[in-house]
Structures are given as structure tokens and as C-alpha cells.
Amino acid sequence: MAPDDRRRMIVRAVLPLVVEHGRGVTTAQIARAAGIGEGTIFRVFQDKDELFDACVEAALDPAEALEMIGEIPADLPLEKRLAEAVEALNAHMQRMGAVMGAARAGKGRLSPEEARNRKSVTGDSRRESLEAMQRAVRELFVPDAERLRLPVDKAASLFLSLLFSHSRQLPGGPATAEMIDVFLHGSVHA
Known part of the structure; x- marks a missing residue:
């Protein structure tokens, strides 16, 4: 999967978790929702802050x-x-x-x-x-x-x-x- 597609897929999977758990969402929950390994999250996003920023950007769209x-x-x-x-x-x-x-x-x-x-x-x-x-x-x-x-x-x-x-x-x-x-x-x- 292309990096931008993977990024969008993770954000789409994480949006409901962010609404439910806020910043308390765990990388295990993120990985499970996105159907990926936890390490993949950090190959796509520098850290959870960058992932949350991407979620906010997606919500604004x-x-x-x-x-x-x-x-x-x-x-x-x-x-x-x-x-x-x-x-x-x-x-x-x-x-x-x-x-x-x-x-x-x-x-x-x-x-x-x-x-x-x-x-x-x-x-x-x-x-x-x-x-x-x-x-x-x-x-x-x-x-x-x-x-x-x-x-x-x-x-x-x-x-x-x-x-x-x-x-x-x-x-x-x-x-x-x-x-x-x-x-x-x-x-x-x-």
C-alpha cells in the first residue's frame, strides 16, 4: 500500500477511537482498529501527536x-x-x-x-x-x-x-x- 493510502487508512480507523478515548487511545487500540502492527504506526507517523494532528486535519475536511x-x-x-x-x-x-x-x-x-x-x-x-x-x-x-x-x-x-x-x-x-x-x-x- 502506498504511504499516503496507508496514512489515510490509519486516520480513518483511528477517528472513532480519538472521539471515544481522546489522547488516551493506546497504540495497541490504534493498531487493532487499523488492522496493522503497532510498529507500522510509527513508520507512518513520527509520534502520536502527528497522528492526532492528522486526525484533526481529516475532521476539518x-x-x-x-x-x-x-x-x-x-x-x-x-x-x-x-x-x-x-x-x-x-x-x-x-x-x-x-x-x-x-x-x-x-x-x-x-x-x-x-x-x-x-x-x-x-x-x-x-x-x-x-x-x-x-x-x-x-x-x-x-x-x-x-x-x-x-x-x-x-x-x-x-x-x-x-x-x-x-x-x-x-x-x-x-x-x-x-x-x-x-x-x-x-x-x-x-
Whole structure:
């Protein structure tokens, strides 16, 4: 197996363990989940910190959510297209938060150099991720472009902003269907 493929395979196998055990996951558990020997882990990753960093990077990757959004039929009503997109993006954000929180738990404070490096890497990844999400969500609005009061790009951007704030929902806050309804139709009776 090519080194990059082996690396991806190990990360994919370890992600659920990181969420469950955080930094306490053992190399024996990692090896068992990945179906490899413990020594193989350290031929692919310098140490467990590098493996955890790779898990965080994989959690930031929205590819699975974007694929699900790309498969939403364009002939569905806009409300249903947006609801399916919310479901895919919420699952991505929950997975991302769980992995990042678990991988960071117990690590302690980053040195100033580590913080600068991480901010640079995650900042680039985050920006690329957000741009990819915006492009995918934009396509959901295209079939209804004539009905929109805003340009498609602005509608997608505004919708994502609302979705991201909705993901940190306050108790008693709106359900997804209510959020989509208010987004599309406003909160004041005409």
C-alpha cells in the first residue's frame, strides 16, 4: 500500500477511537482498529501527536458532507434541498468538534511556535473548507435563482452564516425547519 493510502487508512480507523478515548487511545487500540502492527504506526507517523494532528486535519475536511450535498436532487423544492444540506453540514461540524476536542484534551498549552504553525495550517484548511461549502450550497440555490431577492452567492453565504450560528443553538432555539422557513420567508407576516 502506498504511504499516503496507508496514512489515510490509519486516520480513518483511528477517528472513532480519538472521539471515544481522546489522547488516551493506546497504540495497541490504534493498531487493532487499523488492522496493522503497532510498529507500522510509527513508520507512518513520527509520534502520536502527528497522528492526532492528522486526525484533526481529516475532521476539518468537508469532502463527505460536500459529496452528500452534491447528490441532493435539483428538482426537490428549495426548502428540502436546504434541509438535506443542513443535515450533512451539521454532521460534519459535530464530527469535527468531537475529534478536535478529543484530540486536544489533555495535551496542555501549545508553545507560541506550535500555536503559530497550527493557526497557519488550520486557517488555510478552514478557509478552503468554507469556500468549498459555500460553492456546494450555492449550487442548491441556482435552480431557484429567479425567485431569490439576493444574488445566489449572497444567499448561500447568508444561509451558511445562519447555519453556523444555528449549530451553536440556544436552548429553546428554532428547529432546522423553522430556521429554513425564516431564512426563506422572513419572520414577519406580510
